Amino acid sequence: MNIKLLSIVLSLLFFGCQKPTPPDLNPNAVVPTPKLIQYQQMELIGFIHFTVNTFTNKEWGYGDESPQIFNPTALDAEQWAQTAKAAGMKQLILTAKHHDGFCLWPSQYTEHSVKNSPYKEGKGDVVEEFVAACKKYGLKAGLYLSPWDRNHKDYGNSAYITYYKNQLKEILTQYGEINEIWFDGANGGDGYYGGANEIRKIDRTTYYDWQKIIAFVKKLQPNIKIFSDAGPDVHWIGNEKGFAGSTFWSTINTGQLTIGASKTDYLNTGDPNGNQWIIGQCDVSIRPGWFYHANQDSLVKTPQQLADIYYKSVGRNALLLLNLPPDKRGIIHENDVKSLTGFKAIVDASLATDLAKGQTASANNYRLEHPKFAPQNTLDGDPMTYWSTDDGVFPAKLEIELNKKTHFDRIMIQEPIHLGQRISAFEIDVMENKDWVKIAQGTTIGYKRILRIPEVKTRKIRIRITEANNTVALTNVGLYLSSPKEKLD
Numbered sequence: 001m002n003i004k005l006l007s008i009v010l011s012l013l014f015f016g017c018q019k020p021t022p023p024d025l026n027p028n029a030v031v032p033t034p035k036l037i038q039y040q041q042m043e044l045i046g047f048i049h050f051t052v053n054t055f056t057n058k059e060w061g062y063g064d065e066s067p068q069i070f071n072p073t074a075l076d077a078e079q080w081a082q083t084a085k086a087a088g089m090k091q092l093i094l095t096a097k098h099h100d101g102f103c104l105w106p107s108q109y110t111e112h113s114v115k116n117s118p119y120k121e122g123k124g125d126v127v128e129e130f131v132a133a134c135k136k137y138g139l140k141a142g143l144y145l146s147p148w149d150r151n152h153k154d155y156g157n158s159a160y161i162t163y164y165k166n167q168l169k170e171i172l173t174q175y176g177e178i179n180e181i182w183f184d185g186a187n188g189g190d191g192y193y194g195g196a197n198e199i200r201k202i203d204r205t206t207y208y209d210w211q212k213i214i215a216f217v218k219k220l221q222p223n224i225k226i227f228s229d230a231g232p233d234v235h236w237i238g239n240e241k242g243f244a245g246s247t248f249w250s251t252i253n254t255g256q257l258t259i260g261a262s263k264t265d266y267l268n269t270g271d272p273n274g275n276q277w278i279i280g281q282c283d284v285s286i287r288p289g290w291f292y293h294a295n296q297d298s299l300v301k302t303p304q305q306l307a308d309i310y311y312k313s314v315g316r317n318a319l320l321l322l323n324l325p326p327d328k329r330g331i332i333h334e335n336d337v338k339s340l341t342g343f344k345a346i347v348d349a350s351l352a353t354d355l356a357k358g359q360t361a362s363a364n365n366y367r368l369e370h371p372k373f374a375p376q377n378t379l380d381g382d383p384m385t386y387w388s389t390d391d392g393v394f395p396a397k398l399e400i401e402l403n404k405k406t407h408f409d410r411i412m413i414q415e416p417i418h419l420g421q422r423i424s425a426f427e428i429d430v431m432e433n434k435d436w437v438k439i440a441q442g443t444t445i446g447y448k449r450i451l452r453i454p455e456v457k458t459r460k461i462r463i464r465i466t467e468a469n470n471t472v473a474l475t476n477v478g479l480y481l482s483s484p485k486e487k488l489d
């Protein structure tokens with residue numbers, strides 16, 4: 001046989017043995033768009049609550065505040081952005097207008113704004129400074145425009161909806177790309193209302209005609225993510241503590257949601273039978289209040305409290321939106337910066353070193369026994385590769401063998417959410433003296449689940465998935481040993 005013939009025979013043999021690459025798993029009926037996946041990957045974002053309340057020491061301004069009181073002496077939006085960036089945040093959201101109606105940009109539709117304040121002699125534009133600072137530090141920018149306006153004379157009538165849309169148009173066309181718009185649910189009640197000083201109630205289900213406003217916003221900014229307690233892209237988690245439910249589905253049933261009137265328990269868990277993918281966002285302030293109050297300088301959350309919130313938000317398949325309210329100078333207070341820096345140091349020390357990296361994964365079953373679905377894919381850190389079983393295999397068991405006995409107390413698990421959220425029950429065992437011992441159990445996983453367990457020392461750990469709405473798939477598993485600083489409070 002000549003060499004050419006031999007090489008043909010050999011290559012036929014070689015390729016003949018290779019299995020063709022099988023298709024991906026069939027996705028669930030409800031999956032996130034690539035844009036929503038990118039949004040979820042931000043994990044940690046920040047809030048900037050700043051307005052006349054900062055100067056009146058209130059949480060909710062009545063709407064009768066004089067613009068003259070808005071006078072930050074050292075406003076530095078770059079300090080906000082730098083602080084956020086250093087903490088690992090990927091986006092900041094500014095209260096362009098809170099319930100008091102005062103606008104941080106010189107809106108042409110009202111006199112109730114920075115243009116009538118002493119700040120930069122009425123020439124300032126805080127929204128512009130904010131967006132520029134975010135851009136400079138590589139952060140996405142988001143804006144909060146309170147639907148409720150206690151200043152405006154027309155609040156409660158249709159003329160106010162025109163005003164609100166005009167303002168949306170201003171903030172969504174004059175400042176470049178805005179990644180998120182935040183629609184708060186607080187709505188209606190007493191207020192100044194152009195001097196009427198009365199109580200005004202609105203019908204939350206009809207007054208704003210939200211579907212029209214949503215379409216209007218998306219037309220102005222096609223890539224924007226819209227937050228409210230009903231989505232359509234990101235929804236409130238149902239409390240202001242920063243905690244997602246320990247069961248949390250990114251799917252939810254839109255038929256059960258109304259902006260400003262959704263059930264908080266439902267928002268906190270999502271719905272395995274939901275008809276839409278809406279990301280959960282956990283908002284919480286680093287201080288007791290959303291706005292800066294000097295008498296709360298000693299009440300800033302500790303790095304340990306912030307770490308706990310992180311595990312209950314990012315660690316439960318949601319985003320953490322942490323509020324950092326600037327003080328009367330217009331900068332984030334030293335105590336807040338210190339706590340945030342401590343928090344970042346803890347999270348980094350606890351979760352930076354993945355002890356499972358480079359170790360060996362095996363499973364009781366892997367789909368078609370093809371490398372595309374091999375257990376080892378869970379240890380490569382790539383969100384697109386995954387381990388998956390053949391259809392109907394329960395429990396699906398993934399085992400990680402470490403090359404030596406290793407201490408760990410944090411377990412991170414991720415599903416390939418581009419295929420949907422599937423898992424609803426799992427258990428975790430570790431090998432102790434040749435026996436499997438159960439050390440943890442849980443329900444949902446989703447984009448990311450981080451479990452805190454008592455420290456173990458073992459060479460083998462096993463994740464048993466006992467329930468899922470479709471064939472099991474996991475994209476990444478990580479093992480970590482937390483920083484001792486997490487425990488000091």
Ligand code: FUL
Nearest residue numbers: 059060184185186283290
């Ligand atoms: C709430 C508002 O009423 C608070 O003042 C704050 O802005 C918070 C983030 O949302 O509903």
